[in-house]
Amino acid sequence: MTDVRIGSRSLVSTFSNALLRGLGRAWVLIVSLVIALSLVRLGQLVYFWPSGYQAPYTDVAMVALQGLRFDLKVSAIAGFLLLLILPWVSGRIARYIAAAVAFGYIMTSLINLHYFGFYKTPIDPMVFGLVEDDTAAVLTTIWHDFPVVLTLVLGIVLTVGTVAGHRWLIRRMKPDTVLRTKPLALKLTVIVVALFALLLAGKGTLRAMALQRQHLTVTTSQFLNDMVPNGVIALKYAWDSRGLSQDLQNPLAGLKSMGFDSPRVAAAALGLPHDSEAAVKAALTAHELLTSSTKKNLIFFLMESWSAEPLLYQSPRFDVMGRMASTMDKACHFSNFDSAQGGTHPALEAILFSTPITPLTLGNVGRKPIPWSVPLVIRQAGYQTLFVTSGRAGWRDINRVFKVQGFDEIVDANTLKETYPEAQLGIWGVWDGYLFKYLKQRLAAQPANKPLFVFVLSSTNHPPYDLPPDYQRVPRDMALWGGETSSDTLLLNLDTYHYATDLLGGFVQDIQKGPQYDHTIVAATGDHNVRSFGVYADSRRRYLMHQVPFVIWGKNLSCGNQQSLPASHRDMFSTLLPLVGVTGPYVNTGRNLLHTLPDTPDPINAPRALFFPGEARNAQGVWQLGNKDSFSCSSAHPSAGDCHFSAQDDLQERARYGLLDWNVRSALKN
Numbered sequence: 035m036t037d038v039r040i041g042s043r044s045l046v047s048t049f050s051n052a053l054l055r056g057l058g059r060a061w062v063l064i065v066s067l068v069i070a071l072s073l074v075r076l077g078q079l080v081y082f083w084p085s086g087y088q089a090p091y092t093d094v095a096m097v098a099l100q101g102l103r104f105d106l107k108v109s110a111i112a113g114f115l116l117l118l119i120l121p122w123v124s125g126r127i128a129r130y131i132a133a134a135v136a137f138g139y140i141m142t143s144l145i146n147l148h149y150f151g152f153y154k155t156p157i158d159p160m161v162f163g164l165v166e167d168d169t170a171a172v173l174t175t176i177w178h179d180f181p182v183v184l185t186l187v188l189g190i191v192l193t194v195g196t197v198a199g200h201r202w203l204i205r206r207m208k209p210d211t212v213l214r215t216k217p218l219a220l221k222l223t224v225i226v227v228a229l230f231a232l233l234l235a236g237k238g239t240l241r242a243m244a245l246q247r248q249h250l251t252v253t254t255s256q257f258l259n260d261m262v263p264n265g266v267i268a269l270k271y272a273w274d275s276r277g278l279s280q281d282l283q284n285p286l287a288g289l290k291s292m293g294f295d296s297p298r299v300a301a302a303a304l305g306l307p308h309d310s311e312a313a314v315k316a317a318l319t320a321h322e323l324l325t326s327s328t329k330k331n332l333i334f335f336l337m338e339s340w341s342a343e344p345l346l347y348q349s350p351r352f353d354v355m356g357r358m359a360s361t362m363d364k365a366c367h368f369s370n371f372d373s374a375q376g377g378t379h380p381a382l383e384a385i386l387f388s389t390p391i392t393p394l395t396l397g398n399v400g401r402k403p404i405p406w407s408v409p410l411v412i413r414q415a416g417y418q419t420l421f422v423t424s425g426r427a428g429w430r431d432i433n434r435v436f437k438v439q440g441f442d443e444i445v446d447a448n449t450l451k452e453t454y455p456e457a458q459l460g461i462w463g464v465w466d467g468y469l470f471k472y473l474k475q476r477l478a479a480q481p482a483n484k485p486l487f488v489f490v491l492s493s494t495n496h497p498p499y500d501l502p503p504d505y506q507r508v509p510r511d512m513a514l515w516g517g518e519t520s521s522d523t524l525l526l527n528l529d530t531y532h533y534a535t536d537l538l539g540g541f542v543q544d545i546q547k548g549p550q551y552d553h554t555i556v557a558a559t560g561d562h563n564v565r566s567f568g569v570y571a572d573s574r575r576r577y578l579m580h581q582v583p584f585v586i587w588g589k590n591l592s593c594g595n596q597q598s599l600p601a602s603h604r605d606m607f608s609t610l611l612p613l614v615g616v617t618g619p620y621v622n623t624g625r626n627l628l629h630t631l632p633d634t635p636d637p638i639n640a641p642r643a644l645f646f647p648g649e650a651r652n653a654q655g656v657w658q659l660g661n662k663d664s665f666s667c668s669s670a671h672p673s674a675g676d677c678h679f680s681a682q683d684d685l686q687e688r689a690r691y692g693l694l695d696w697n698v699r700s701a702l703k704n
Contacts, residue, residue: 075264
């Protein structure tokens, strides 16, 4: 009996020593990781801090503290998971494990740093485009446009420093031998305390609610808030969002994320019929009666990276418009206008399929017609539908998906190369010049009795900002540029911007001079803003974050009173389809921008912009949906009045988002 007791005690002592060793090693690793991640965050703040930008020291301190909490959270989770290994391996193996984890965490945060520089946001679901896009083209662009080697070297240097700090802590704390000769009761007490502390660190707080996504907002400056997440936590939240967007089985998922238990409750917030779900569905596709059934050609351009800010500084000495400048006196230019998404394919899906969920059409959903798809509705109205791009239509299966969704024909870089043998294929496709050349010829050959809808996607105004060898760059007085100047690709970007915009202007001029002018509407917008024009840290410039132009050209247009009011991509086809005489089951994603807006509009027509990843904007400022603490006063036309968060505006924008999400999930869940 005595031998059994001694054996049991020895076993408990051995196990407690191993667990104590593992916990000690885990905590040494956690401290090392926290220091490394905090250094990366500090470097990110310094690297992206805009010239002249000022922020209260208290705000910067809050960002540093909150970031430290998230660093502790992800490091503690790693330490907890490694308790399966660390107690049982040699010290040498433990150091190798620590080095591998440190390198992974550091490189993820450095990638997050560059991701912010490009997209002006921490890592989000668009990061998965690396495998969904043309991966070779994306990697080529990354190699060309980012300091890949320098980043790897920096990652290695930081890892070496972290490992050195880790070894120093190991020598000081001696986790493999500490308390080994102490009484078992003391060792067990230390184990319980260390394990409890590890669990609390992984939770990130002593409170009931664990540290979550909403806790990334600690100031009214979105720039500073974007510095809070490290790369690991940003990637984790991106993965969560990706999972939600890919699982359509729960039709209420989006509504509930916006704070609504049912579509009827959300519809009531917008003043829509809500007696039943069927009534809500009907309201989403109920349209105004058209005064004329005359069909017009609709040529719609989604211009790659066509930001709004350069147009603010247009002048003869700072020309970014080229031939488009002379067409603007006969156009309706909506100058306070936001994109729906921050990437090209997400914007395409948002515009064509009225969806805040993306990617939507990469899987089975894209293989069957979506009833409210814009090209499908237009084709059902008697149009010939055509998708034209200077890029490659194999990108994200556009060549297959878009034919199913209502386009009669897909024309891409390969088609243009076949039509114009002199065209050279680059990273993303052929030069946009061939695209516009094709459009002019195709429109001239279109039968008069068959209206035409063309959706055009340009590609040249995209990193690495290459231009045709014979293109003559336009000199500009950069003293007239009123934006940020920190990007090393600013000048190159302005050149490709001018190239694409000038081509668009030349096309519009040809339409205005030709026989098609009486029965053709041309519209253009950008897919998203670009990194070259700044990070918009100053709250006064925050409204420019997602701004792109939206311009409509047509004979005898009446532009109404909304050209300077907040609007966004969701409003485009609610404006264009009535203008060209199209009815059908398209979704009322937004308002008709050509209507005269009363002084007190109803909720559906209120002048606001919605960025589908979760941000809204009104005439006063910008905020994250459902987060009043994120509100920042920022306006294209600031008033002298009080600027404050509007709970009513937020409620209605959450309701609109939730209903659009529900419409997609409830119809396509099977």
